[in-house]
Amino acid sequence: MSKNTPKAIRGTQDIFGSDADAFAHVVDTFERVRKLYRFRRIEMPVFEKTEVFARSLGETTDVVSKEMYSFEDRGGDSLTLRPEFTAGIARAYLTNGWQQHAPLKVGTHGPLFRYERPQKGRYRQFHQIDAEIIGAGEPQADVELLAMADQLLRELGIHDVTLHLNTLGDADSREAWRDALVKYFRAVKGDLSEDSQERLEKNPLRILDSKDRKDKPFLPDAPKIDEFLSDEARTFFEAVTSGLDAAGVKWVRAESLVRGLDYYRHTAFEFIPDEGSASADKLGSQSTVLGGGRYDGLIENLGGPATPAVGWAAGIERLAMLVGERDADIADVSIAVESDDLINTGISANTAIRAAGFSTEIIATGSPRKRFDKAAKVNAKVLLGISAQNGETVFNLRSAPGVEEYERIEAILKKLR
RNA sequence: GCGACCGUAGCUCAGUUGGUUAGAGCGCCGGUUUGUGGUACCGGAGGUCGGGGAUUCGAGCUCCCUCGGUCGCCCCA
The missing domain is CATH 3.30.930.10 (Bira Bifunctional Protein; Domain 2)
Structure with a gap:
């Protein structure tokens, strides 16, 4: 930077x-x-x-x-x-x-x-x-x-x-209580913490929840609001x-x-x-x-x-x-385009799958050989590799057993051809 | 506004009493390997050590200032 x-x-x-x-x-x-x-x-x-x-x-x-x-x-x-x-x-x-x-x-x-x-x-x-x-x-x-x-x-x-x-x-109860507090604390002003001596003028109610050790002995006997309600x-x-x-x-x-x-x-x-x-x-x-x-x-x-x-x-x-930690967003499909010739095929597949309402991530940059590994690192339910074998485009679709998205993605890919 | 601690690579951190060209792991990029639910090996890029000043033959390391971060006080959600 x-x-x-x-x-x-x-x-x-x-x-x-x-x-x-x-x-x-x-x-x-x-x-x-x-x-x-x-x-x-x-x-x-x-x-x-x-x-x-x-x-x-x-x-x-x-x-x-x-x-x-x-x-x-x-x-x-x-x-x-x-x-x-x-x-x-x-x-x-x-x-x-x-x-x-x-x-x-x-x-x-x-x-x-x-x-x-x-x-x-x-x-x-x-x-x-x-x-x-x-x-x-x-x-x-x-x-x-x-x-x-x-x-x-x-x-x-x-x-x-x-x-x-x-x-x-x-308003009246609050004023009466406030006055009583000021009177009570003013009597012991010299023994209060510096902060509380200042609070006495500005905001006496605040003395009540002071964390300072010097103030604590005076707090239990301070006037209570209940007496003035x-x-x-x-x-x-x-x-x-x-x-x-x-x-x-x-x-x-x-x-x-x-x-x-x-x-x-x-x-x-x-x-x-x-x-x-x-x-x-x-x-x-x-x-x-x-x-x-x-x-x-x-x-x-x-x-x-x-x-x-x-x-x-x-x-x-x-x-x-x-x-606490929220579950990270899981993609429905992670797509690896493993050959530069097939980038447009990847784009078409991506569009079709997203149009059907599935979230996708497409990996089509960097070394083609490493794209599948990169795609596998995306947290996705279904992994799709697009590669060329013997001049033919191959969709390599994988998922854990029983993932319901698998079949629907498979159907979308069939229509694509 | 006050106090304490901390700032080294994108991230997490090493770096000896001040002494050659500042390192590691992860991440990133590339090559080879593997040929698939996350492989392995090799290589590469990436730092004015937060910034400025001082001391010194020499500062990532000491001192001062400054900026930022973290935590506490005040106050507040």
Whole structure:
């Protein structure tokens, strides 16, 4: 490789082979399950006006303040490559009058962009699948959404991942809890880790899931959200949990699970690999495989009417790491043209076999004597050698015993003559 | 943004305390053999050792800078 050759941008990936197959498998499975739950497919632009994200995620969040790919276009507008799906979907809901379809269940997938330090399961261009229910304020919507996520994971063959569930309460409950946490931690501020001292100002809820040894002694006695829940919020959460039980979705209560983005209310959740499981191993420190919650405040932030909504997103790369090796694509037929005179015969055979719906690979380059060996290395059900013997064209057809494609290919070749 | 480790052929990796022309396996291309569910042998192409600078008679190896990769922190899917 010349040193002039441009390199890929940091944190982007070129996905090939079995990785690409695993990626496609995740997307295909999502699409299938999506239809099972009657979520409608939507396609969204990859960029939006910067304010769409700034207003909905909150100016002070890390995502907005230091991770967005923002730029000015030629008309002078500030645009941003989407760092997440929800804000754009909320914007589309308002600008397209999708209120008329409420409650609206939608799903999409595609690339997202965040300027972060790449590491395992984390990229600057990454991909998510996403599901949202907009305009539904009842806990059944949360249950529906979580049941879908749970089934998706099971259909992907991922069984060592568990739903961690929490409630952040309504806006008032959340504020009261937050104030109590700040008060509690401020009293011991000097003993907290540096990170947590900073979090105390910016994002006190985050202290609860700090990994720092210095913080741990203070966590068990920290105020619990349950003490601040309004009756309404409590009833809501109970309806979610009992609904999950009825749907057969396993869950555990995670009192310290919070969401980083400001717009979340009530239900918050993450699917996390069980400790010591194979999935936990494969993901390293990027443990959350699917996460989301209720964001009743977001659409108002964008200037719309008060509109309740719930949603989740899952990293396709992370899921792909968990689904393991996919079976490689097997060709139906591998064709070796063992003489240059017969290349057109090979092309005709190739066309006829493909027209009948069989996948083929044709080997007609390089040393004629080695073409059969090359064709044999293609993972194919049927192997076809085309060679000349005593001036006659010979089709040498081979397969393992009982391969049903064999006879149909043989019939196609007979018609060819 | 912070920290640790790592960059040698297309891939996986050797390369001694700094010392001739940097190697192997696989893959690729070709020849011969075999004459068919993946043969064997022989040969060939392919490297400014990530890039730049410094030290030295001499650097793949030491030092500095830089770019990239991997993993962790932060944050998050």
